[in-house]
Amino acid sequence: MHVLPYLVAAYIFLAGCYGLATSRNLIHAVGCLAVCQSATYVLLLAVGYRDGATAPVFSDLKPGSRPVVDPVVQALTLTDIVVGATVTAMLLALVLQIAKRHGTVDPDELRELRG
Amino acid sequence: MSRRLRLWLLAVGGAGVTALLVAAGLDLPSFGGPSHPYGDRAVRASLARHTANTIASVNFDQRAYDTLGEMGILFAAVLGCVVLLRQARDEHRAEPEPAEVARPVRRYALIVLPVALVTGIYVVAHGQLSPGGGFQGGVVAATALHLLYLGADYRALERVRPIGLFEASDALAVCAYLVLGLTGVLAGTAFLANTLLPYGTFNTLASGGIVPLLNAAVGVEVASAVVVLLAGFLDQAVEIEEQQGS
Numbered sequence: 001m002h003v004l005p006y007l008v009a010a011y012i013f014l015a016g017c018y019g020l021a022t023s024r025n026l027i028h029a030v031g032c033l034a035v036c037q038s039a040t041y042v043l044l045l046a047v048g049y050r051d052g053a054t055a056p057v058f059s060d061l062k063p064g065s066r067p068v069v070d071p072v073v074q075a076l077t078l079t080d081i082v083v084g085a086t087v088t089a090m091l092l093a094l095v096l097q098i099a100k101r102h103g104t105v106d107p108d109e110l111r112e113l114r115g
Numbered sequence: 116m117s118r119r120l121r122l123w124l125l126a127v128g129g130a131g132v133t134a135l136l137v138a139a140g141l142d143l144p145s146f147g148g149p150s151h152p153y154g155d156r157a158v159r160a161s162l163a164r165h166t167a168n169t170i171a172s173v174n175f176d177q178r179a180y181d182t183l184g185e186m187g188i189l190f191a192a193v194l195g196c197v198v199l200l201r202q203a204r205d206e207h208r209a210e211p212e213p214a215e216v217a218r219p220v221r222r223y224a225l226i227v228l229p230v231a232l233v234t235g236i237y238v239v240a241h242g243q244l245s246p247g248g249g250f251q252g253g254v255v256a257a258t259a260l261h262l263l264y265l266g267a268d269y270r271a272l273e274r275v276r277p278i279g280l281f282e283a284s285d286a287l288a289v290c291a292y293l294v295l296g297l298t299g300v301l302a303g304t305a306f307l308a309n310t311l312l313p314y315g316t317f318n319t320l321a322s323g324g325i326v327p328l329l330n331a332a333v334g335v336e337v338a339s340a341v342v343v344l345l346a347g348f349l350d351q352a353v354e355i356e357e358q359q360g361s
Contacts, residue, residue, distance in 0.1 A: 002147070006140030013136070014129055021125045048154065051147035056158060056169035059244045059318050063162050070154030071161070071169035075178065078170065079185050082250055082337075086192035089344050093199040096351060100203075 005046035013039035026095045026105040030088060037084045041077050048073035165314040166323035171243045175329040179307040182329070183292060186336055190289050193340045197282070200347035202355055211269040211353045224266025231259035239334035243323040249330045253337025261345060269353050278346050281339040288336035295328055 016036030023029040048070030054061065056071040099105050144150060161172035174182050202208060235256025242248030264272040296307035304310045307325075315322035 002145040003140050003143070005146050006143055007137065010133065010136035010140060014133060017129065017132075018125065021121060046146055047143070048151065049147050050149060050151060050154075055246065056154070056161075057167060057244075057246055058162065058169070059167040063158075067149075068154070068158060068169070070151040071157050071173050072153045075170050075173035078174065078248075078250060079181065082185055083188055086189050086340075089348075090192045090195050090199075093196045093347065096348075097199055100357075 005042065005049070009039045009043035009046060011039075012036075012042060024106055024108065026098065026107055027092070029107065030091045030095060033091070034084060034088055037080065037087075040080055044073040044077045044080065162317075164309060164324060164326075165317045166326050167244045167318045168242065168246065168248070170246075171248050171326055171330060172323065174248065175243075175326045175333075176309045176323070179296070179309070179325075179329060182333065183296065183307065186289055186292055186333065189336065189340050190285065193285060193343050196344055196347050200351055202350075206355050206357055208354050209356045213270065214268045216266060216268070221266045224262040228259055228262040228266065231262065232256055235259055235338070239331060240320065240327075242330040242334070243326045244318060244320070249333030249335075250337050253334045254341055256334070257338040257341035257345070260342060264349070269349065272349075276342055276346065278343060281342045281346075285336055285339035285343060288332045288339065291332040292329060292336070295325060295332065299325075 013036055016032045016034075016039065019032030019035060020029055023032060050067050050069050053067040053069045056068040056074065061068075095105060098110065102110060104110065157173050157177060158169050160177055161169040164172060164176060166172035166176065235252045235254075235258075237252070238247035238255055239249055239252030242252065260276060261272065263275060299308045299311055300306050302311050307329075309324045309326065312324040312328075314324050321327065
């Protein structure tokens, strides 16, 4: 199966979306968003993979002696992870404040706005 | 919206997205295929500039401008967390109690702490040579400091971690990245262009031109950012308490 990794990425993304939509707890929702985002890691790395290739690091590898996987998508994945971690931290900080001000982390109970 | 209706909406939308994703996946170049035009060019450019770790070359040379944006996101997120997790008017700070730590935990944490710290600095310094770099090494170094919280207690951690200093170094590291980019402009080339410094000998610490310097700036920024972020959350958990009877 040569499309399996792409389908895995799609599955992870949809699983995260399902979790987000049915979440009863904001911390759980933040975790689901992280799951959605990890689908992009799988997709990016799958796009960059090359059969029989190794890491694109030439400190102990003679250039040209072996094929290497695509470094561009690996760099994109690194960016992705950093942005994901910061977004998670930011959202958790928001959840913390919501829990303090409203006394609940259930999104269904956060209907009305309070000043 | 009722729960039932929401699930139905999710099912319809999910089915549509699944169909599109599967159609797109079937149309992508097959997994593990030999055609990677951008990757091949990135490897060639990286080798031409004597950077052994192609990913560092992509991040800090070929796409250094994007990394600036990424640093901006990190900086903004830290700023947002500091604002969100500040001490509110109806809260007060309680002095954390000294905690009893199991002897093996303390011993292990204090042995591993310097090792982890040096590992973090090593990973940052060798970013242009081996897997790793500023982002990864920064996180390792920042985590190392927090072993003190496990091995001793929160007050010990607070003593080695003056927050103001780390906030300042976070901002200074972002500025350093900008200034390094601007030196290219002042020297008559482009912003963040890697043409100023000699490329050095392949596979040595001083190779890659501007890459090690940008790497170091990112390492300092990430380490400070993680320390400040964790400090915000730990303060909430350990020190800040709601005012009684308010």
